[in-house]
Amino acid sequence: MFLIRIFNYFKGYVCFTVEGFFIERFLNIAAHRECYLWNIKWLGTQKARMYVSRKGYALLDEVAEKTKVEMKKVAEVGLPFYIAKYRKRTAFIIGGGLFFVFLFVMSFFLWNVDIEYTGAVPMAEIQQGLEASGLSLGMLMGKIDEQKIEAYMMTNFQDFAWVGVSKAGTTAVVQIEPRIEPPQVEDTTVPCNIVATKAGVIDKINTKLGQSMVSVGTAVTQGQLLVSGALDSQALGARFVHATSDILAQTWITESQTAPLFKTSVTRTGKTKSKHSLQIFGWQIPLYFSDKVAFADYDRVSDKKQLSIGNKLFLPIIFHYDKFYEVKKENVTISETEAVAIATDALREKMKGELSNGGWMENEAVTTSMSEAGEIVVTVTWECYEDIGQSVPILTNN
Numbered sequence: 001m002f003l004i005r006i007f008n009y010f011k012g013y014v015c016f017t018v019e020g021f022f023i024e025r026f027l028n029i030a031a032h033r034e035c036y037l038w039n040i041k042w043l044g045t046q047k048a049r050m051y052v053s054r055k056g057y058a059l060l061d062e063v064a065e066k067t068k069v070e071m072k073k074v075a076e077v078g079l080p081f082y083i084a085k086y087r088k089r090t091a092f093i094i095g096g097g098l099f100f101v102f103l104f105v106m107s108f109f110l111w112n113v114d115i116e117y118t119g120a121v122p123m124a125e126i127q128q129g130l131e132a133s134g135l136s137l138g139m140l141m142g143k144i145d146e147q148k149i150e151a152y153m154m155t156n157f158q159d160f161a162w163v164g165v166s167k168a169g170t171t172a173v174v175q176i177e178p179r180i181e182p183p184q185v186e187d188t189t190v191p192c193n194i195v196a197t198k199a200g201v202i203d204k205i206n207t208k209l210g211q212s213m214v215s216v217g218t219a220v221t222q223g224q225l226l227v228s229g230a231l232d233s234q235a236l237g238a239r240f241v242h243a244t245s246d247i248l249a250q251t252w253i254t255e256s257q258t259a260p261l262f263k264t265s266v267t268r269t270g271k272t273k274s275k276h277s278l279q280i281f282g283w284q285i286p287l288y289f290s291d292k293v294a295f296a297d298y299d300r301v302s303d304k305k306q307l308s309i310g311n312k313l314f315l316p317i318i319f320h321y322d323k324f325y326e327v328k329k330e331n332v333t334i335s336e337t338e339a340v341a342i343a344t345d346a347l348r349e350k351m352k353g354e355l356s357n358g359g360w361m362e363n364e365a366v367t368t369s370m371s372e373a374g375e376i377v378v379t380v381t382w383e384c385y386e387d388i389g390q391s392v393p394i395l396t397n398n
Helices: 002-011 023-032 054-067 079-085 087-106 123-132 146-156 336-352
Strands: 013-019 037-044 047-053 070-077 112-116 160-168 171-178 192-196 200-209 225-228 230-233 237-240 244-258 262-274 277-280 283-286 298-309 313-333 360-370 376-386 389-393
Touching (some): 002 013, 002 079, 013 023, 013 054, 023 037, 054 070, 087 313, 112 123, 146 160, 225 244, 244 336, 336 360, 336 376
Antiparallel strands (some): 013 047, 037 047, 160 171, 192 225, 200 244, 230 237, 277 283, 277 313, 360 376
16 A cells, blocks of 8 residues: 555645536546546535546546536645646756855865964964965865964964964964063173163162262253262272162153144035945956945945855855945034143143153143244143163273
8 A cells, every 4th residue: 555655656646526416427437438536535415535646637627527527626746746846946956056066166175264363463464474374265175284384474473472273164263372572681790871761850769789870859861870880999999780770750741732723523424325346266346337436525334244154164255345424524613622622632642652661640731822823832741750760781891
């Protein structure tokens, strides 16, 4: 019985009903014409349900017309009907098959390099180094020589403490640990003096080795000798040492700039323009007609998305998104108070770079004046405390 059902499935069969006064005559004529019917079930005195092969159903139309009964198809079952159903989707099926073949072939090539690095070397330099080492997009994954790449990067980049290369899908993962330089140890065997790096007033001086040439409260100029490394005593005689001292001085930093009574305001008008492109195997295909941007002033927001399956199986298809927002620039009049505040903030940022490491600002004074051209001039003065001592080697004949 099971084999018969399998056979009927492959041939295809139809479940249908027959309704009318002459159903028995319909069955007799069908049997006489060798049209096999099975699983006949009466649903009343004038209606029955039955099954017939796919080809046999086509022969029963004439029998139904002759016996004045009505046939209604209930279901079509079997492989021929399934194939006929999807015959119109042949192109879709072929396209899907080709797409999976494409994915399979592309999985053998490198299409993405993931660099994990938090150091100071620019990413562009790292990418150039990887290409020089033999790691380039489009190469076979099996051709990637991890040890060769690691050795090249370690040899050519002194700022790297460790480089590791691994493969995942169509991605090469490059992990880089930046080198942490050990603190510099001062060579105390070299004789030296200590001089002032900038002008100031000595606030504290604690000399451990050498001869102090200034005292607390002394005003000094840039380059002035603070601690001498040349010593002379009756017990040891003349000698040169590496002068060592903790020196803290009160210093002043002063900067000025004009404060215009206007500022440039930039606002978006609401108008936008998009220019997208498609990159396939490195070839850029613009999805727009003209490179020109219709706006005189604009903000540009760019992004890109590489087609991938999961996190590591990338494909050589990249979508580039560029959106341009029109902006309106205009000079807006501001108050004198706001102008002074803007200039003061700019001066503060500039003066931070002039303060030595470990130093701090104690007091701030802001003054304004008027230039000959009638412009407001803002002057900021910082009272600071910082170490102004610098070691300078002593040149001796020895």
